[in-house]
Amino acid sequence: MTMSSLSDDDVDVDRPSRGTPARVLPWVLLIGGIIGFAAACVLTYEKIRLTADPSYAPTCNLNDVVNCGSVMASRQAAVLGFPNSFMGVGGFAIVAMVGVALLMRTRLDRWFWAGLQVGVTAAVAFVHWLIVQSLYEIGALCPYCMVVWAVTVPVFWYVTVVNVSALAGPGRTRDLLNRYHAVPLAVWYLVLAGLVVQRFVLG
DSSP states (O other): OOBOOOOTTSOOSSSSOTTSHHHHHHHHHHHHHHHHHHHHHHHHHHHHHHHHOTTOOOTTOOSSSBOHHHHHTSGGGGTTSSOHHHHHHHHHHHHHHHHHHHHTTOOBOHHHHHHHHHHHHHHHHHHHHHHHHIIIIIOOBOHHHHHHHHHHHHHHHHHHHHHHHHHHOSSHHHHHHHHHTTHHHHHHHHHHHHHHHIIIIIO
């Protein structure tokens, strides 16, 4: 990670007023990173236990729908040949560290923000693929996986909003993002809840 001072056009989380995305972002990264890291660690532990003992019942096996065992046993749980949670452990640790760096008023180079954007975009795309797989292919929900979904989306969203705001500069776009930054997240959570209800309650 390269640390340096920024020009006025760079991403800066020191100046914005309270409640704006740039002020919210460090906390989203830190808290989301810690929660995601914890969930990924638990998933990794449960997967190791299940691999060692196929008769082991994960702690999150509650019924046929809320069933981590079904999800962990699926091919989608190891897309790259190893448990997906391994990627989460490393990825969320980095996210949390970036949050700490920003809270310490560290200014990061543009290339780092670009790399962070690529990383969180890949993560959110992967999460949405997993959501579709869980709802319509596997037919089961893993609570720990859902925690990962729930924190990945705001991490992606706030990194994106801050980067877009920095590129757009002062103006209507930044004003709209500052004012309504929480609305898309609320809509996403409502849509996801609706899909879960439609698939497992009404379907």
